[in-house]
Amino acid sequence: MAQPTRIETVDQLVDLLGEPLPRVRDKARPALHDLDRDWLAASPFCLVATSDEQGRCDVSPKGDPAGFVRVLDDTTIAIPERRGNKRADGYKNILANPHVGLLFLIPGRGDTLRINGRAHLVSDAPWFDDMVVKGHRPVLALVVEIDEVFGHCAKAFMRSQLWHPSTWDPLAVGSRPEIAKALERPEDTIEELEKYYGEQYSTGLY
Numbered sequence: 001m002a003q004p005t006r007i008e009t010v011d012q013l014v015d016l017l018g019e020p021l022p023r024v025r026d027k028a029r030p031a032l033h034d035l036d037r038d039w040l041a042a043s044p045f046c047l048v049a050t051s052d053e054q055g056r057c058d059v060s061p062k063g064d065p066a067g068f069v070r071v072l073d074d075t076t077i078a079i080p081e082r083r084g085n086k087r088a089d090g091y092k093n094i095l096a097n098p099h100v101g102l103l104f105l106i107p108g109r110g111d112t113l114r115i116n117g118r119a120h121l122v123s124d125a126p127w128f129d130d131m132v133v134k135g136h137r138p139v140l141a142l143v144v145e146i147d148e149v150f151g152h153c154a155k156a157f158m159r160s161q162l163w164h165p166s167t168w169d170p171l172a173v174g175s176r177p178e179i180a181k182a183l184e185r186p187e188d189t190i191e192e193l194e195k196y197y198g199e200q201y202s203t204g205l206y
Contacts, residue, residue: 028148031074036149039113040077041067042106048079048142049101050093050119060090069104070127075146077115078122080131080138082206091142094119100144103152108163110154117146136206 007013019025032040045063062068062079070078079102081091094100098120104113120143128137161167174182177193185193 028150030148031146032071032077032149036113037071039104039106040069040071043104043113044068044107045105046079047103047105048090049103050090051097051099052093053096056093058089058093064133068131068133070131070141072127072143077144077146078125078127078131079142079144080128080133081140081142082133082136083139083204091121091140094121094142100142102144110157110163112152113149114152115144115146115149117144117148119144134206 007016029036044066045061046069047059047061049057049059051057062081064080064082068080070080072078098118100117100119102115102117104115122141122143125141128141131138131141157163173179175194176197177190180193180197181188181190188196
């Protein structure tokens with residue numbers, strides 16, 4: 001069997017992909033535009049990418065009602081943390097390496113907003129009161145000092161048809177209780193796991 005052809009230099013990569021157009025190469029901005037603020041106000045979901053001092057990576061989803069991200073100023077945003085599983089993989093990474101990459105989504109939209117910057121954690125701040133949901137303040141907040149912000153095109157969403165309900169198949173793999181039974185909680189019964197991941201699961205979000 002033939003071996004894969006590896007790309008190991010930037011020159012090889014550029015030879016394969018070509019050079020970006022100037023409008024693509026130069027689109028990153030150092031601060032939020034009003035349109036970026038509008039996007040953050042409409043977004044209920046983002047992905048936070050981090051890595052530790054050895055380069056081991058993590059991507060963590062964050063979500064709340066639209067507008068959950070607070071804009072502190074033109075170059076600083078804050079993302080609230082709610083109750084979770086307490087692994088805190090990304091947050092531990094940030095304590096070792098502050099660089100983060102963020103991807104903000106709006107349901108139904110193919111384009112996304114990307115923010116790259118440096119982050120730190122805070123356990124309280126006066127603006128926590130403005131991030132209360134269902135009577136609960138954040139457990140902590142991720143504060144990101146923006147290095148660059150830019151929009152990303154919709155091609156990946158168009159290719160995947162992610163927002164097309166006709167492509168959705170939530171039963172393509174085992175249910176969450178079935179996966180938990182096989183991989184995480186073999187001592188529990190399916191009935192117990194279905195109850196755990198059922199209606200009561202949503203009552204503990206905050």
